[in-house]
Amino acid sequence: MTATLPTATESVRARLKRRPWTHHNRLAAAVVAGNVVAATAGPLDVGVLTWLVLGNLTLAVVIRQQLVINLLFRLATAAPLRRSLRLRWTLGKVYHFGGLHVGGTLCATAWFFVLTGVLTARGGPAALLLTSWAIAVVLTGMIVLALPRLRARRHDLFERSHRFGGWSLLVLFTVHSVLLAGPDFVGSGPFWVLLVVVTSVALPWLRLRRVPVRITRPSPHVALLSFDYGVTPFAGSSTALSRNPLLEWHSFANVPAPGRTGFRLTVSRAGDWTGALIDDLPSHLWVKGIPTAGVGNIDKLFRRVVWVATGSGIGPCLPHLLSGETPARLVWSTRHPRRTYGDELVDEILAVQPDAVVWDTDSAGKPDLVELALSAHRDFDAEAVICISNKKTTWHVVEALEARGVPAFGAIWDS
Structure with missing residues (x-):
């Protein structure tokens, strides 16, 4: 039986849930707006510019730290279920925190170019100017390689540029700060800020x-x-x-x-x-x-959820289905599930999800995942839908559901 689909409204609120008006981009815009306000607060001398660079750099790096990410999710998902669905819907977008990374990186780079221009105009020491322009070049290269289309085509290059470029920047920024502050660097504000940034980057590698x-x-x-x-x-x-x-x-x-x-x-x-x-x-x-x-962690914000998965997207769904902490209904679309994933895994899934919708694309063709999700959402009386699929499908399902007033969540490929 075909589900009766809610009408996809075209209200301002519905349109603002679509790209490019995502929470990720709103957070990036908020960081930029905050920097614009800071720029009008007083004269932009070398000291102020240095702190604008370091503040944005710290935000860009620390917001990607694993312990910080886990803390963000813990705080966001601590909201009681008695809170309004609208509030919990918004808190569920916590995984858009990458917007803070983007905003911080762009602003740090912009301010650093201003700082470098001021130092160059003043005719600073050659070593300081050389380090300044080296940092500017590395920052620009990393931003260019992070542009979505180039990043998608040359992901390995993007990843290596971020790793080795990032490590190079830590050294260059330290040298730059020493040259700028002189013997007063150790124990100064920039010293402690850079120590926090270096520690944040190093911690995951200490557990290699x-x-x-x-x-x-x-x-x-x-x-x-x-x-x-x-x-x-x-x-x-x-x-x-x-x-x-x-x-x-x-x-x-x-x-x-x-x-x-x-x-x-x-x-x-x-x-x-x-x-x-x-x-x-x-x-x-x-x-x-x-x-x-990751995104699946937000299921605890809701009383009942629908998990929509395609192919090996079943992996991120499985621990939540097995734990049963949040009542759930599964919609899984995949090629011949038993032949592809094996009887043991499929039987394990069906043991905890006997009412799951398992759509075999080999025999039934490609499904309308939005319709299947809406049907499951209605029949299960769920509060939210979480989609684990490829980029195109995830974005389509999430945007189509949210345009119909259904809280929906899925990866945004910003990390």
């Missing part, structure tokens, strides 16, 4: 380790990774994996099972790295940092 992994391959399309090295992550978290820790990292949703140590990951063939992992089945992988909260 090479750990054993057991991999099963139910089909040439999917690998199921099992870890048990003393860490049992929380549901809704992710772990970063690498085979070469200096070159590239890939994050996957953790699947802990209630009452068992360790966790699993579901990896589908979606590029060179995942393809090589599925084909090679390594015995060890590198991990760093700590399990980090």
Whole structure:
């Protein structure tokens, strides 16, 4: 039976939930607006410009720190269920915090160019000017490579530029601050700010380790990774994996099972790295940092949720379905689920989700996920929908549901 779909309203409120008016972009705009206000508060001398650069740089770096991310999610999801749905809907957008990173980076770069111009006009020491322009060049290169289209086409280059460029910037900023402040640098405000930034960047790498992994391959399309090295992550978290820790990292949703140590990951063939992992089945992988909260963590803000997944998107949904902490209904669209993911995984899902809508695209074709989600949302009397899929599908489902007044959430590919 076809669900009766709510009309997609075109009110101002509905339009403001679509790109480019996302919470991510609103946060970036708020940072820019705050900097504009700060710029009008007084004369922009070298000291003020230095603090504007360091303040924005600190925001850009610290907001990406794993401990800070987990704290943001913990605070946002602490709201009691008795609070209004509108408030909980807004708090559920906590994963848009990357807008603060973007806003801080853009403003830090803009102010640094102003600072460099002032220092150049003043005719400062050659070493200071050389360091200033080196920082300006590195910042510009990182921003250019982070532009969405270029980043999507050359993701490995983007990732390496952020890693090695970021480390280079920490050294250059420290040298720049020493040259600017002279012997008074140690113990000064910039000294402590840079110490916080360096510590924030270093912490995940201090937990770098090479750990054993057991991999099963139910089909040439999917690998199921099992870890048990003393860490049992929380549901809704992710772990970063690498085979070469200096070159590239890939994050996957953790699947802990209630009452068992360790966790699993579901990896589908979606590029060179995942393809090589599925084909090679390594015995060890590198991990760093700590399990980090992701979009699925916001399910605890709602009384009942619908999970919409396509393909291996079932992985991030599975720990929430297994834990049963928030009543849930699953809508899963995938190619021949048992042949692709194996009987064991499918039976595990159906054991906790006997009423799940499992759509086999091999036999039934491509579904209308918006209609399926709305039907499940209505029949299950859910408060929200969480979609785990590829970028195009996620954005389509989330925007279509929110235009109909349904709180919907999904990754925004900003990290």
